[in-house]
Amino acid sequence: MPVLLPTSTEAERDASLRAAVARLAEGGLVALPTETVYGLGARADQAQAVARIFAAKGRPSDHPLIVHVADAAAAEAYAAEIPPLARRLMDAFWPGPLTVIVPRRPGVAAEAAGGQASVGLRCPSHPVAQALLREAARAGVSGVAAPSANRFGRVSPTRATHVMSEFAGQPEAAGLLVLEGGECEVGIESAIVDCSRGHPVLLRPGSLGRAQIEAAAGEPLLAPDAQAPRASGTLAAHYAPRAKVRLMDRAALEQGLGVLASSLAEASRASRKPPTLAVYSRLPKPAGISGVVWRTLPSDPAAVAHELFGALRDFDDAQVSLIWVEEPPADSAWDGVRDRLQRAAAA
Numbered sequence: 001m002p003v004l005l006p007t008s009t010e011a012e013r014d015a016s017l018r019a020a021v022a023r024l025a026e027g028g029l030v031a032l033p034t035e036t037v038y039g040l041g042a043r044a045d046q047a048q049a050v051a052r053i054f055a056a057k058g059r060p061s062d063h064p065l066i067v068h069v070a071d072a073a074a075a076e077a078y079a080a081e082i083p084p085l086a087r088r089l090m091d092a093f094w095p096g097p098l099t100v101i102v103p104r105r106p107g108v109a110a111e112a113a114g115g116q117a118s119v120g121l122r123c124p125s126h127p128v129a130q131a132l133l134r135e136a137a138r139a140g141v142s143g144v145a146a147p148s149a150n151r152f153g154r155v156s157p158t159r160a161t162h163v164m165s166e167f168a169g170q171p172e173a174a175g176l177l178v179l180e181g182g183e184c185e186v187g188i189e190s191a192i193v194d195c196s197r198g199h200p201v202l203l204r205p206g207s208l209g210r211a212q213i214e215a216a217a218g219e220p221l222l223a224p225d226a227q228a229p230r231a232s233g234t235l236a237a238h239y240a241p242r243a244k245v246r247l248m249d250r251a252a253l254e255q256g257l258g259v260l261a262s263s264l265a266e267a268s269r270a271s272r273k274p275p276t277l278a279v280y281s282r283l284p285k286p287a288g289i290s291g292v293v294w295r296t297l298p299s300d301p302a303a304v305a306h307e308l309f310g311a312l313r314d315f316d317d318a319q320v321s322l323i324w325v326e327e328p329p330a331d332s333a334w335d336g337v338r339d340r341l342q343r344a345a346a347a
Contacts, residue, residue: 002031002164002176007128016179021135023177024049024144029056031149031163032068032132033181034124036097036189036206037156037309038163039068039146040176043136044078050111050145056173059152064114065145066099066122066190066232070133075121077142080105085217086195092216095125097190097207101229112145118196118229128181147232148189149178153347155241155312158184162313187306188336192231193221203231205335207305239340240347241312243278245323247345253281253326257289278315281326293318297326301334308337312344 005016020030027049030041040056042049044067054061069075072090075082080103082090089100104110104119113119121143124130133144148156149163151170157163160180167173191206193213200213202221214221233239248256260277278293279285285294295311298304315323325341328334 001169002167002173002178004160004164005177005179007180013128013131017131017135020132020177020179021139021141023175024136024141025139027052029053029173029176030132030144031160031176031178032129032144032146033160033179033184034068034126034129034146035184036124036186037158037184038149038160038178038181039144040149040163041068041144041146043141044109044112044143044145045141047111052172053145053147056167056170056176057147057150057152059147061111062114062230063235064116064120064230064232065112065147066120067109067112067143068122068124068129068133068146069143070130070137071095071123074133074137074142075123078105078109078119078121079103083195083198085198085200088218089193089195089200089213089216090123093208094123095130096123097125097186098122098213099190099192099232101192101194101196101203101231103196109143109145114230116229118194120192120231122190126181126184128179132179153235153238153240155239155316155344156189156309158187158309162310183310185306187308187310188340189233191336192234193217194224194228194231196229197227201225201228203228204234205339207302207336210332210335233343236343237347238343239309240344241316241323243315243320243323245312245325245341245345245347247325247327247341249327250281250283253279253283253324256324257286275318276321278318278320278323280311280315280323283326293320301328301337304328304337308340
């Protein structure tokens with residue numbers, strides 16, 4: 001069973017950080033809060049430690065991880081070079097929810113990079129993550145490889161309790177320490193920009209808007225091509241709850257509810273079993289509908305990003321088998337949310 005390390009008081013935080021740093025230094029696993037999601041971390045410079053991440057998640061070893069560092073100076077340990085493009089983005093958004101992919105220093109973090117000649121680097125802004133990375137660096141751990149702290153392909157965790165339940169009873173995660181850091185502010189993973197090939201390529205959207213990134217980069221973001229490096233969270237099916245997710249436009253959602261509403265209500269009354277359908281929509285809940293778990297989709301993309309993964313986990317806890325989600329608006333502010341929902345629906 002994972003062990004929760006509290007950080008509510010200064011004394012608790014100091015003791016928890018000491019325990020977490022010691023665990024990282026010896027090659028063990030520590031789940032850490034970031035502003036995006038909770039990460040499952042191990043020292044990035046040790047192959048055996050990184051292998052524990054892949055085993056605990058059930059993740060293919062060629063699917064690269066992101067290395068978290070305390071600041072831009074610490075990134076030098078993993079980068080063969082930091083191109084000017086990457087430097088501009090780091091200056092603009094670090095610490096924060098942006099990962100840059102740069103050429104990897106030979107002989108360093110090959111396992112964390114999935115064997116590629118490039119490596120993804122990020123500097124998180126969460127104060128607990130920052131404190132952990134600084135203390136770990138003093139103990140000789142220059143960076144922490146940390147994908148999301150969940151089983152591979154499943155919904156990312158945004159609370160420590162999500163991590164605890166995700167790895168309960170998993171022998172591969174025996175001894176996992178979980179640093180408490182509250183609910184993640186952003187709620188979806190970082191944007192990933194490939195800076196290793198001369199021009200910025202957006203490999204994964206996040207909470208940062210395209211216009212923000214392009215302004216800092218000084219040039220337009222390109223779409224991935226066949227030569228783009230592999231990156232975390234970019235498989236077609238990902239971020240999936242146990243229930244089947246279906247993305248629907250408003251007209252299809254209204255039509256589906258009209259067809260199913262009466263049968264769902266009747267089935268719910270007759271069987272007294274939990275509802276089979278959850279709806280996550282900007283529509284007001286229709287009067288008289290029952291047998292459906294209903295949650296209002298906020299109109300602000302940042303608010304949706306903040307609660308999205310928690311909402312999907314709540315639907316699973318309600319034991320529904322279907323989740324109908326109203327498609328987000330088409331504008332670029334919704335790119336990160338749309339990306340996560342499309343991958344969840346593809347699972």
